[in-house]
Amino acid sequence: DAGVIQSPRHEVTEMGQEVTLRCKPISGHNSLFWYRQTMMRGLELLIYFNNNVPIDDSGMPEDRFSAKMPNASFSTLKIQPSEPRDSAVYFCASSLALQGADEQYFGPGTRLTVT
Amino acid sequence: GENVEQHPSTLSVQEGDSAVIKCTYSDSASNYFPWYKQELGKRPQLIIDIRSNVGEKKDQRIAVTLNKTAKHFSLHITETQPEDSAVYFCAASGSYQLTFGKGTKLSVIP
Numbered sequence: 001d002a003g004v005i006q007s008p009r010h011e012v013t014e015m016g017q018e019v020t021l022r023c024k025p026i027s028g029h030n031s032l033f034w035y036r037q038t039m040m041r042g043l044e045l046l047i048y049f050n051n052n053v054p055i056d057d058s059g060m061p062e063d064r065f066s067a068k069m070p071n072a073s074f075s076t077l078k079i080q081p082s083e084p085r086d087s088a089v090y091f092c093a094s095s096l097a098l099q100g101a102d103e104q105y106f107g108p109g110t111r112l113t114v115t
Numbered sequence: 116g117e118n119v120e121q122h123p124s125t126l127s128v129q130e131g132d133s134a135v136i137k138c139t140y141s142d143s144a145s146n147y148f149p150w151y152k153q154e155l156g157k158r159p160q161l162i163i164d165i166r167s168n169v170g171e172k173k174d175q176r177i178a179v180t181l182n183k184t185a186k187h188f189s190l191h192i193t194e195t196q197p198e199d200s201a202v203y204f205c206a207a208s209g210s211y212q213l214t215f216g217k218g219t220k221l222s223v224i225p
Contacts, residue, residue: 091159100209
């Protein structure tokens with residue numbers, strides 16, 4: 001398996017633009033997580049899905065952020081409109097969590113810069 | 116919700132010495148405690164994990180201990196090598212999601 005795949009790897013955009021980050025989890029995994037990593041705040045969970053259903057989105061900073069998982073092999077995280085403070089590395093991770101938490105496999109991340 | 120505190124934030128050791136990183140958690144229902152290593156510019160990767168029914172787990176030079184009563188767990192790295200230099204994150208979970216500590220930057224000096 002290729003592991004978790006994220007695209008794009010780098011994104012530079014201007015304030016006010018829409019940004020869409022994409023993730024393909026490991027085949028067979030039933031849980032998917034979106035994280036944001038910054039020096040100041042560390043690794044923060046934004047939202048997670050179980051069997052394609054959003055379970056907890058309490059980490060989503062505000063209404064400008066939205067996430068979808070239309071099927072078991074694809075998820076998107078959208079920021080609209082983007083702001084400079086959204087600059088961070090965004091990681092997607094997946095897990096085969098049958099009876100609670102288990103190892104999460106991280107993708108390579110998307111480095112987002114908003115100018 | 117869960118709160119995980121991790122100390123120290125930075126740690127420098129001489130090659131060959133041991134390194135210890137400590138974490139505390141707040142939710143007594145947490146039962147899964149993984150440790151992730153993140154090299155510069157790379158993704159976090161699991162190096163070892165422990166569940167609440169076990170007090171200690173070892174994998175070659177790496178060990179983790181768990182004290183459920185005190186709600187703290189520790190990572191021990193023995194015979195450190197330069198390639199151990201990275202940021203280490205602890206995490207705790209009582210359900211499906213992980214709450215991460217802020218990380219410890221470990222530098223192993225040759």
